[in-house]
Amino acid sequence: MNDPAAAPLKAHFLLDPEIVFLNHGSFGACPREVFEDLQHWQREMERNPVEFLGRRSGELLAQARQALAHHLGAQAADLVFVPNATTGVNVVARSLNLRPGDEILATDHEYGACDATWQRVCEEAGAVYRKVEIPLPLDNARFAQRLLAEVTRRTRLIFASHITSTTALIFPLAALCAHARALGVLTLIDGAHAPGHIEVQLDALGADFYTGNCHKWLCAPKGSAFLHARQEHHQMLHATVTSWGYVAGTQGHSGFDAYTGRTVLERRLQWQGTRDIAAWLAVPAALAFQQRHGWPEVRQRCHDLAIGLMQRTAERFSLPVIGSPEDFGQMVPLPVRHQDAAALRARLFDQHCIEVPVTQHAGRTFVRVSVQGYNSVADLAALEAALDPALEAAL
Ligand SMILES: Cc1ncc(COP(=O)(O)O)c(C=O)c1O
Structure with a gap:
């Protein structure tokens, strides 16, 4: 970790060395050893699928959930694995069982697939999905206020990302969650990018619902994610696929809570028919990998590299940045000339072998760079060379 130019963790990953x-x-x-853990669980399943899925899966999943809950400052009983x-x-x-006239409020920085979900669910119910502008640059002091000012008596829930997709901003959520609760409005936080990237303490944050990915910044295998719900909301949550988790006393499963007389959240939501659960079982291996490699220092090194790159690019292109260093983690939006995003992404990949997305928000274009433990100073230098302002001007 002493040489800032080196990428000390590169050898642990399976990435194509030809690609930046x-x-x-x-x-x-996903690191090699975490991927091997995934394969270990798949082999274990194939030794006796009936024993593995029918009799062992409940306990194995409980252990994996416990490890994840501990990492996220949460109770395992409030957490279920979902694929994404x-x-x-x-x-x-x-x-939510939305009714006609109900309203969902969201920021205008939300991820497209989630916007689509809300639009569809609201349309089916005759409800309204309303976006609230969060202007750039981000003003942390006014963030919660902007959303809360739009709450009406029809507002059922506020939806906001912990770290946004197109703009890579960390939204300040604690005050929003607390004030929304005081107003009787639910909160759902989209933490797709947060676990393993920034500190996530779910009980302390106090959102009503929080979903997050393990397969992004925790470096767990694809298909590992979670949904967290405060205890008072467990009974209202329903799986998108109804299965044995809804049947009390199912053989071999402790899905029935004798105390409440209801099926518990974990069984209802996690068991959705036969499927490969190996990615979920490999989450503890991902947590152990990051712990062994001193992840707080890895994150800090990546953050410093990312911020330096963003500031240099903004200066070279004479464009403003959209947040201060504390508003970002390991992912930053490099401001570039407003242009065809797909064409720039394709040029960077086709001509320079650089895999990096180009995003757009509010009439601006950004090269959204992620810096992870396997990235080197040379990786960033390659992007800087490919983003030459003189070259850009000539296009
Ligand atoms: C902010 C945000 N939310 C949700 C998602 C969806 O994640 P997944 O594809 O794992 O469901 C993404 C994916 O990049 C995202 O950036």
């Missing part, structure tokens, strides 16, 4: 991979944010890379954050958002949206 600066897009951990879209589909994060999109599913987490869908579960909450469909469980």
Whole structure:
């Protein structure tokens, strides 16, 4: 970790060495040993699928959930595994039983697939999905106020990202969650990018619902994510696929809570028919990998590199940045000339072998760079060379 130019963790990942991979944010890379743990669980399943899925899965999943809950400052009973954050958002949206005239408030920085979910669910119910502008640059002091000022007596829920997709901003959520609760409005936080990237303490944050990915910044295998719900909301949450988790006393499963006389959240939501649960079981291996490699220092090094790159690019292009260093983690939006985003992304990949997304928000274009433990100073230098302002002007 002493040489800032080196990428000390590169050898632990399976990434193609020919590619400068600066897009951990879209589909994060998984370290070799975590991937091997995934395969270990798959082999274990194939030794006796009936025993593994029918009799062992409940206990194995409980252990994995416990490890994740501990990492996230949460109670395991409030947490269920889902395949991805999109599913987490869908579960909450469909469980709300929206009525005509109800309203969902969201920021104008939300992820497209989640916007689509809310639009569809609201349309079906005759409800309204309303976006509230969060202007750039981000003003942390006014963030909660902007959303709360739009609350009406029809507002059922506020939806906001913990870290946004197109603009990579960390939204300040604690005050929003607390004030929304005081107004009787639910909160759902989209933490797709947050676990393993910034400190996430779910009980302390106090959102009503929080969904997050393990397969992005925690470096767990694809298909590992979670949904967290405060205890008072467990009974209202329903799986998008109804299965054995809804049947009391199912053989081999402790899905029935004798105390409440109801099926518990974990069984209702996690068991959705036969499927591969290995990615969920490999989450503890991902947590152990990050712990062993001193992740707080890795994150800090990546943050410093990312911020330096953003500031240099803004200066070279004479464009303003959209937040201060504390508003970002390891992912930053480099401001570039407003242009065809797809064409710039394709040029960077086709001509320079750089995998990096180009995003747009409010009439501006950004190269959204993710810096992960496997990235080197040379990776960032390659992008800087490819983003030459003189070259850009000539295009
Ligand atoms: C902010 C945000 N929310 C949700 C998602 C969806 O994540 P997934 O595809 O794992 O469901 C993403 C994916 O990049 C995202 O950036």
